[in-house]
């Protein structure tokens with residue numbers, strides 16, 4: 429029950445009507461008896477600055493930030509965490525003593541999904557796509573001890589720009605900031621034509637494109653089962669549908685598979701920890717979003 433003492437958290441984006449985070453967080457608050465409420469706010473691009481100022485004025489405790497504001501919001505916050513700064517995007521804000529502090533939990537959320545079933549140390553990872561998710565997940569992988577990262581994209585120029593940015597930012601970073609970053613790490617980029625060869629000795633393949641996203645669930649897959657191997661982990665960042673065209677191909681090749689649900693849940697749990705200090709019940713969050721998706 430909302431009272432005069434309830435702390436308000438929320439989501440700013442446009443659109444926000446489809447938000448699963450709203451159900452996920454409010455279910456946790458109820459289960460853990462936390463006096464918080466999570467509210468989605470539809471914020472147009474031209475109102476972003478007012479929204480952040482208004483959130484401060486209303487004593488809102490924290491916000492998630494989604495499309496189209498993740499990059500622009502950096503202009504309106506007071507401080508930014510080192511990982512969010514490197515990624516160049518913020519999806520979580522904590523308001524503290526009148527200051528808005530920005531974080532990015534997308535990359536770490538995705539990685540936690542992987543770490544549920546594998547270590548990352550010395551792994552070779554291939555990412556399909558060179559957009560915002562590829563950027564967040566790629567940076568987080570690089571600072572988590574992997575040995576090789578290959579960014580593949582339809583538009584090879586975008587893959588090159590992203591890979592060059594990874595190299596430039598990480599090579600100039602002090603080891604103390606990201607102690608797990610391997611200075612010998614290999615960064616490569618390509619289009620999809622070299623996937624067959626590169627997958628042979630890869631450990632993890634991540635789809636960070638919208639190919640197969642609802643409602644276009646049956647497009648021609650970028651990777652077919654005959655170029656996969658059973659030691660590979662295939663992770664699709666898409667969470668709707670739970671079993672995407674990419675994961676169907678992976679299952680045919682008997683690889684381990686991970687749904688984007690894991691990223692959604694872990695990024696939410698990491699944001700919740702930043703706002704409240706509480707370790708979220710991952711299972712409850714996962715069940716809540718899966719129930720919403722299959723209804």
Ligand code: NAP
Nearest residue numbers: 557558559560561562582583636637638665666688691692
């Ligand atoms: P984005 O910034 O728009 O980037 C999309 C990337 O996918 C681009 O590199 C684009 O290539 C490529 N692409 C688009 N359509 C393609 C197609 N038909 N075939 C091959 N490549 C294609 O998008 P994003 O923010 O990175 O998000 C990507 C996906 O990640 C989303 O669809 C979403 O489902 C998923 N996601 C999941 C979560 C989660 O919590 N689980 C969070 C965020 C995103 P070009 O450069 O060649 O156009």
